[in-house]
Amino acid sequence: MFDTTEKNYIRIAILWSVHILFTMSARQRIILFLLFPWMFLLSGKSVQERxxxxxxxxxxxxxxAFYVSNRSPLVPQAFVPLPAGSIEPQGWLRTMLELQRDGLNGHLEEISAWLVKENNAWLSPDGRGEHGWEEVPYWLRGYSQLAYVLHDSAMIREAQSWLEAVIRSQRADGYFGPEANRYSSDGKPDLWPNMVMLDCLQAYYGFSGDPRVLPFMQRYFHWELNLPDSMFLTHYWEKSRAGDNLYSVLWLYNQTGDTSLLRLAEKIHKHTANWEQPDNLPNWHNVNIAECFREPATYFQFSHDSTDLHFTYADFQLIRRLYGQVPGGMFGADEDARPGHTGPQQAIETCGMVEQMFSDEILLALTGDPFWGDHAEDVAFNSYPAALMPDMRALRYLTAPDMISSDWQNHAPGVENEGPFFQMNPFSHRCCQHNHGMGWPYYAAxxxxxxxxxxxxxxxxxxxxxxxxxxxxxxxxxxxxxxxxxxxxxxxxxxxxxxxxxxxxxxxxxxxxxxxxxxxxxxxxxxxxxxxxxxxxxxxxxxxxxxxxLPMALQVHRWVAQRNSISVSYGPLTFSLGIRERVRTESPALHVVPDARWQPNADTLHWRAYNIEPASPWNIALVSNPSGNLAWAKVKSYPYPDKSNPFTPEHAPIRIFALGQMVPGWQVDSNGLCGPLPQSPVQLQTPVDTVELIPMGAARLRIAVFPEAITRQ
Incomplete structure (x- = not known):
């Protein structure tokens, strides 16, 4: 509580107090006795302030002393995640979690072909069967964590049925899970799906303390350790994402102290794709980047080499310097980041958003750097909510900061993939369909x-x-x-x-x-x-x-790389133009991506796909004064929607009113995307009018990066 200097002062004060006490008269001692309680209270307040x-x-x-964290020789960690179920979310976050429970993630077993239980390889004792890749563990990771956060007994039982089957599937040599991943087409194991399932088991252990989990994971990691180098992490996905495997290995080491796991940690890092290249990445796939840039920082816990930690920060900054000069915390990589595709109309996968949030949360715990907390909020508040319908019963694969349609049309080559990647559809977008569920539950935890x-x-x-x-x-x-x-x-x-x-x-x-x-x-x-x-x-x-x-203030951010355009924020929220929506529903089986699969009896009347088009002008410039601030702006708060999703145009409890002008030359491009931004400042003759801005996360259609028009007044 006190430093050395303070302790010396206290010793001197005590000695003088004893000396003075013995030189006092009896009357003075009585007065001191009466005043002592008040002096004690005042001194206590002073200590509290210090x-x-x-x-x-x-x-x-x-x-x-109470929760398992990094043990020697790992570097100490700043924060320790609490066991699953320790935190009970309320307010808007609980609303989001309950919408997720009642929406696509909570009912995906009614839709997804990969979650059919009959002949499912993840439920088979010998790992034989179908649907044995990433989809089940992707879904189960979010679903089980959601169950623990909400303490939902029915969901906990359902998650348990899958986890019990996984635990029973362990072979004598330690391998578990689908047999097809053990011997892939080239005869070498594909470890990627099991990496995701290990996340599920870690959360389950934190919630239940089930004593079977630790020896189960230990046997599996010993099997990994015994794999020859020629068969270890040889495929694209597992090699890129092996940092997830490393994270689980170090987690288990902290639980057990098994030093052989440290040898496995070295082996994993040696065979992982190299995320420590100056000004380069091993690949430019958006989910890989959002998930794997943290691998060097994970290994830093063991290596103690600050160079490893440096590269996690360097990778983060590199992708944003080249492709992330936009609000919302993400970057343009509508499958992969591509040279020449750097504008705010370039989108990101929903998978990329939730993986980035998870990485931020992990890095905040490991390093204590509050930067990662700020960034997780940026993605959680401004990018992720708009990727789903307000009731969370449908989602889209791609979402951009400037997005003027959400439909089934093919927008390639403006986006990398051909197909209906903008439509809100519960039957489509295979990876995000299963993986999106981790976003809010892991944030809540x-x-x-x-x-x-x-x-x-x-x-x-x-x-x-x-x-x-x-x-x-x-x-x-x-x-x-x-x-x-x-x-x-x-x-x-x-x-x-x-x-x-x-x-x-x-x-x-x-x-x-x-x-x-x-x-x-x-x-x-x-x-x-x-x-x-x-x-x-x-x-x-x-x-x-x-x-x-935390007093909030209106701020204007300038994006020089985006033709000197601007965005507007208030506290942690970035704001978008309030574009009215024209929504048309259709069967979710009508327009789907090529690898979409659903159950034959899935109810296409109960689950709908949504096409959203603008019903008001979107090509608006914001008017600034010569100093660079908005020429006129008013922040207005509305009654808080206690039981509704606040990330919607209808229920957003805070809005900004500013001055705007239409930009006639800013139009839809040949691929159906928002056209390139005009160079700011723009010279306009169109009328100046009041425009409404809503939180970016509430805007399924949005303009969050604006041209700037400057008034001379």
């Missing part, structure tokens, strides 16, 4: 984490309740009340069985310059905390109330 500090991250020389110094950290702000062991081992509960990101205030109420000292960390986003903290109604001093953490160490008592205010 214990509110701003830090870059938690200390990295300690290990949490990362709202809170334990810290290396036995405290708690609020990392992503959302109404929730968390239970965790802290301090001296007591289980405490913290209730979080907020409408963030649609409001700036976050309130915490602590529930402790008895007074408990422990640190509580609050992440301060990089966009917030002046956070305000109040403890039990009293303001506390906070030094510059932008992009850092506020650490509050004190003895917490039942009912203590902590309030964090």
């Amino acid at each position: 214990d509110i500090t701003v830090v870059n991250r938690p200390p990295l020389d300690q290990r949490n 990362s709202l809170w984490m334990a810290t290396s110094d036995d405290g708690l950290a609020a990392l992503f702000y959302s109404a929730s309740r968390v239970k965790a062991r802290v301090g001296q081992g007591e289980t405490v509960s913290v209730e979080e009340l907020t409408h963030y990101p649609f409001a700036s205030q976050i309130r915490f109420v602590l529930h402790v069985p008895r007074p408990q000292p422990f640190p509580l960390y609050l992440r301060i986003p990089a966009w917030c310059s002046r956070p305000v903290v109040k403890l039990n109604g009293q303001s506390v001093p906070v030094h510059v905390a932008t992009g850092k953490y506020i650490r509050i160490y004190r003895t917490w008592r039942e009912g203590d109330k902590l309030t964090l205010e």
Whole structure:
């Protein structure tokens, strides 16, 4: 609590106090006795104020006493994910999770051909059968985590039926899962599908503590360790994505201390695609990049070589420097990032979005760098919600920052793949159909984490309740009340069985310059905390109330690489033009991508596909003044939709009104995409009118990157 200098001052003060006490008269001692309680309270307040500090991250020389984290020789981690089910989300996030449960992810077994149980290789004791690749574990990863977060007993039982079959499928040599992956067409194993299933098993172990999981994984990894190099990670997907395998190996090492796993970690890194190339990537597939750029940072835990950690940051910056000069946190790679396709009309897969969120959450825990928290929010609030219909019963493969249609038409070669990749369709888009479900459940499971110094950290702000062991081992509960990101205030109420000292960390986003903290109604001093953490160490008592205010301001961002265009944000939300939608429904079996497959009895009347076209002008420039700020803008809040999806044009609780002008020369291009942006500033003679901007994540059709028109007034 005190540094060495403070301790010396305290010793001197105690000695002087004893000396003075013995020189006092009896009357003076009585007066001092009466004043002592008040002096104690005042001194206690002073100590509490000194214990509110701003830090870059938690200390990295300690290990949490209550939750398994990196053991030697791995580098210490800043934050420790809590066991599945520890966090109970509320508010808008719970609404999103319940919509997911009632929507496509929760009912995909009624649709997907890959989830048919009859003759399914993932349910077979010997791994023989059909549908044995990534689709089942992709779906199960999101579905099971959703079940744990919602504590939904029916979903937990369903997830358990799949996991039990996986555990029963382990062979004598340690291999598990579909036999076709063990001996692929060239006779070498394809380890990629099992990497995803290992994620499912880790979450299951955190939720249940099932003692079978650890030896099951240990036997499988020993089988991997014994594979000859010539048969290890030889195929494209597994070689690109082996960082997922590495992550699970280090997770198990932390659980068991089995040092042979460290030899496997070295082997995996040696055979993984090289994500440590200066100014280059091993491939430019969008999901690979969003998922695999973290492999060097994962290996850094073992290597202790800062070069490894550097390349995770370098890969992240490289793809965004070349293809990500747009709002929303993602980059243009409508399958692969391609030279010459760098504008805001270039899209990203829904798979890429959820994998990026997961990578950010993992990196936040490993490094403690609040940058990853900011970026996860950027994707979660601004890119991901618009990839699905508001009721989450259909999704599309591709979503772009500037997107003026969502239909079944073929937009190639403007996008790389030929086919109906823009349509909202529950039957199509095979990988995203199964993988999208991980987005919100894993985000919800990362709202809170334990810290290396036995405290708690609020990392992503959302109404929730968390239970965790802290301090001296007591289980405490913290209730979080907020409408963030649609409001700036976050309130915490602590529930402790008895007074408990422990640190509580609050992440301060990089966009917030002046956070305000109040403890039990009293303001506390906070030094510059932008992009850092506020650490509050004190003895917490039942009912203590902590309030964090993150004041939001309107900001204009300039995208020089996009012909000097602009985007508008307010706090963590980027805003898009409010384009009215014309929605037409059709059978989801009518227009699908070539590899789509669904069950013969899937109800095409209950599950619909959606074509969305603009019903109002989209070719709008925003009007700025010569200083670069919007010429006129007003932020307006609306009643918060307690039980509705706030990421919709109808229910968005915050909107911006600004001045805009139509840009007649900005039109649809020959591929049916939003045409190239005109060079800003544009000179226009069209009338100036008020335009409405809604959160980018609420806009299925959207213009989030605008030309700029400058008024002379």
